Amino acid sequence: MPELPEVETVRRGLEQLLPGLVIASASSDTPKSFPNAETDVRQFLVGANVLRVRRRAKVLLVDLSTNYTLVTHLKMTGQLVFQGKDVHFGAGHPNNSLVGELPDKSTRVRLEFTNGAKLFFNEQRKFGWMKLIPTTEVASIDFMKKLGPEPLQSDFTWQVMQRCLLKRKNTNIKAALLDQTVIAGIGNIYADESLWGAYIHPSTLVRALTDKDFQALHKALLDVLRLSIEKGGSTDKNYVNAKGKKGSYLTFASVFRREGQACPRHPATKIIKLRVAGRGTHICPKCQKL
DNA sequence: CACTTGACCTGTCCGC
DNA sequence: TGCGGACAGGTCAAGT
Numbered sequence: 533m534p535e536l537p538e539v540e541t542v543r544r545g546l547e548q549l550l551p552g553l554v555i556a557s558a559s560s561d562t563p564k565s566f567p568n569a570e571t572d573v574r575q576f577l578v579g580a581n582v583l584r585v586r587r588r589a590k591v592l593l594v595d596l597s598t599n600y601t602l603v604t605h606l607k608m609t610g611q612l613v614f615q616g617k618d619v620h621f622g623a624g625h626p627n628n629s630l631v632g633e634l635p636d637k638s639t640r641v642r643l644e645f646t647n648g649a650k651l652f653f654n655e656q657r658k659f660g661w662m663k664l665i666p667t668t669e670v671a672s673i674d675f676m677k678k679l680g681p682e683p684l685q686s687d688f689t690w691q692v693m694q695r696c697l698l699k700r701k702n703t704n705i706k707a708a709l710l711d712q713t714v715i716a717g718i719g720n721i722y723a724d725e726s727l728w729g730a731y732i733h734p735s736t737l738v739r740a741l742t743d744k745d746f747q748a749l750h751k752a753l754l755d756v757l758r759l760s761i762e763k764g765g766s767t768d769k770n771y772v773n774a775k776g777k778k779g780s781y782l783t784f785a786s787v788f789r790r791e792g793q794a795c796p797r798h799p800a801t802k803i804i805k806l807r808v809a810g811r812g813t814h815i816c817p818k819c820q821k822l
Numbered sequence: 823c824a825c826t827t828g829a830c831c832t833g834t835c836c837g838c
Numbered sequence: 839t840g841c842g843g844a845c846a847g848g849t850c851a852a853g854t
């Protein structure tokens with residue numbers, strides 16, 4: 533579930549906490565969560581100083597003084613939980629409570645710093661991963677190389693977005709938005725929210741969209757991404773303290789996971805849920821027509 | 823090549 | 839209450 537705004541929220545949090553810390557030890561549970569752990573950890577992780585925390589698409593990049601970068605993909609249920617002396621910081625899945633003692637059964641990777649602080653990579657499922665990659669090579673690994681542009685960069689104009697989306701002109705707009713090689717960082721939440729904002733039905737073929745549609749979609753997309761980052765990500769657990777008190781999940785969303793509720797623009801019309809591009813998809817049938 | 827579908831996982835929820 | 843099955847969704851591999 534972590535998409536661009538959630539990962540950006542994690543990045544901002546970790547950027548305040550990690551730089552300057554020195555890694556003392558690291559361990560992982562399954563090879564899948566940290567494929568090269570055995571050889572890499574000793575050589576490039578232990579003793580490394582954290583320089584900075586970056587983000588590209590939904591990927592977190594922790595640059596280390598060893599000229600290696602710890603690359604993390606949270607996929608759907610991943611969390612990074614920092615436990616310092618007085619600081620607890622967590623991010624991830626709305627259904628996951630961060631109250632419990634860590635490590636727990638879904639802890640995949642554990643980093644310990646020389647000052648006693650810890651960073652846990654938790655994942656209910658085993659889809660997410662961490663990898664150590666030479667910093668200079670990060671941009672050229674397959675996944676990173678194929679990514680589309682960052683929607684929040686200033687040169688991402690509506691015309692740029694149109695050009696990107698037209699690479700998938702024969703598919704529906706929802707599938708195109710979810711395609712990371714078209715635009716980076718959009719997932720199911722912001723695809724649904726931005727399409728609703730732009731009055732576009734998710735099944736609309738990209739080639740059928742007008743300039744006006746692209747302009748509206750561009751504005752709606754940037755608006756929801758910015759609003760969500762401003763709110764610390766859309767999930768209640770994206771930024772919680774150690775008390776782990778429950779927040780309200782997606783309180784700002786207009787349609788996502790709101791089937792049966794009133795459309796904010798048409799109180800008499802209820803949000804419905806469909807399946808588009810193999811994903812649960814939420815629309816207002818009055819705002820979004822084919 | 824363009825596009826779609828299923829697999830990967832585990833926890834949760836729904837119906838019987 | 840227990841249990842099977844559908845569902846959740848980011849990405850990749852396999853299929854059309």
